[in-house]
Amino acid sequence: MQFYRHGLSGADAKAIADVLDTPFLTSGSVGKKVEAMLCAFFETPHALLVNSWTNGALAALLAMDIGPGDEVIVPAQTFIATANMVELVGAKPVFVDVDADTLLLTPAAAAAAVTARTKACIPVHMYGLMCDIKGLRAALPASVRIIEDCAHCFEGTRNGELSGRHSDMAIFSFYATKNVTCGEGGAIVLRDPDLYATLQQTRLHGMSAIAADRFKSGQYRHWDMGRLGVKANLPDLLAALLPGQIETIRARLPARTALADRYRDAFANLPIRLQRLDPDCVSAEHLFPIHVKPAVRDAAIAALNAAGVPVTVNYRSVPTLTYYREKYGYGPKDFPNSWAWGEGEISLPLWPGMPDEDQAKVIETIKTAVVPLCR
Numbered sequence: 001m002q003f004y005r006h007g008l009s010g011a012d013a014k015a016i017a018d019v020l021d022t023p024f025l026t027s028g029s030v031g032k033k034v035e036a037m038l039c040a041f042f043e044t045p046h047a048l049l050v051n052s053w054t055n056g057a058l059a060a061l062l063a064m065d066i067g068p069g070d071e072v073i074v075p076a077q078t079f080i081a082t083a084n085m086v087e088l089v090g091a092k093p094v095f096v097d098v099d100a101d102t103l104l105l106t107p108a109a110a111a112a113a114v115t116a117r118t119k120a121c122i123p124v125h126m127y128g129l130m131c132d133i134k135g136l137r138a139a140l141p142a143s144v145r146i147i148e149d150c151a152h153c154f155e156g157t158r159n160g161e162l163s164g165r166h167s168d169m170a171i172f173s174f175y176a177t178k179n180v181t182c183g184e185g186g187a188i189v190l191r192d193p194d195l196y197a198t199l200q201q202t203r204l205h206g207m208s209a210i211a212a213d214r215f216k217s218g219q220y221r222h223w224d225m226g227r228l229g230v231k232a233n234l235p236d237l238l239a240a241l242l243p244g245q246i247e248t249i250r251a252r253l254p255a256r257t258a259l260a261d262r263y264r265d266a267f268a269n270l271p272i273r274l275q276r277l278d279p280d281c282v283s284a285e286h287l288f289p290i291h292v293k294p295a296v297r298d299a300a301i302a303a304l305n306a307a308g309v310p311v312t313v314n315y316r317s318v319p320t321l322t323y324y325r326e327k328y329g330y331g332p333k334d335f336p337n338s339w340a341w342g343e344g345e346i347s348l349p350l351w352p353g354m355p356d357e358d359q360a361k362v363i364e365t366i367k368t369a370v371v372p373l374c375r
């Protein structure tokens with residue numbers, strides 16, 4: 001049984017072969033086409049492809065001039081990248097506990113963490129369920145930038161709206177397991193033309209022109225460097241895998257939803273916790289997390305693995321990890337909801353095309369091998 005299987009196949013090699021016929025293997029016309037598709041999909045004037053969510057966030061924080069002495073609010077329950085990029089630019093990630101049921105950062109909790117040093121907030125759409133970004137915008141001072149972490153949520157909506165509507169920018173991941181993937185990659189969508197212009201530079205060493213533009217119309221043009229940046233551009237070789245997926249992503253969501261609903265129905269009356277959905281949201285159902293008592297989590301993982309069911313943990317709460325614990329002295333009591341969830345979470349296999357009999361086996365194993373541990 002597979003935990004995850006992407007939807008790409010040998011047929012997608014044609015798109016890569018076509019790039020081999022163009023002069024630039026790196027960022028060029030294919031990437032520009034994908035960026036235009038992203039602008040149309042998210043109804044934003046600007047989109048930039050990046051080579052990972054992580055490097056995109058680094059470029060974004062540099063573009064916002066966030067650094068030493070600044071604070072950035074992040075949820076305590078997320079993947080480490082969300083907080084690590086804040087650390088890397090020398091700012092302080094200010095962790096905030098998530099809601100115990102939705103596992104999302106709430107506007108009220110974020111607002112309570114604001115200080116005179118707060119420059120930004122990075123809400124995370126955990127497992128595909130969107131945070132209330134409109135509410136967050138209203139709750140935070142206007143000077144605090146909002147960067148949506150959409151690594152789990154490309155196609156999800158809240159009140160019918162996609163990501164990027166109420167924030168300063170939304171950053172996506174096209175990592176190998178994401179709903180839209182090119183192995184490694186990502187994208188940023190945004191509205192502000194000045195921020196876009198700066199981001200174009202911080203995405204590429206702070207340079208004033210990308211390689212394809214430096215050689216436009218056979219005439220070499222000098223470039224300048226006005227600020228520091230990272231190397232975060234996505235090569236056309238990988239961007240070529242994205243158009244087909246962006247075109248079909250909406251049509252592929254019902255398959256994910258059906259799998260997730262089947263899990264939810266099967267586990268409804270069992271002694272395991274599930275993420276509480278929000279009726280205002282359509283989840284992108286990126287992952288299917290369950291939660292068992294922390295004391296039995298590892299035994300439950302062992303039982304699932306022994307039955308041939310592959311699982312992962314997404315994620316142990318970030319402040320409980322050694323680096324953050326040792327640097328800031330955090331303990332389990334600091335962010336109790338995030339800690340409790342992170343110590344008991346198990347993600348189950350879910351991907352469009354997952355065979356029915358595989359899902360039946362996962363459900364059966366939960367009932368016969370995991371539930372007895374929980375009683």
Ligand SMILES: Cc1ncc(COP(=O)(O)O)c(C=O)c1O
Nearest residue numbers: 052053054079081151173174175
């Ligand atoms: C919530 C979250 N944020 C950020 C990232 C980082 O994404 P990438 O691997 O594209 O850098 C991930 C990756 O799994 C993630 O789950």
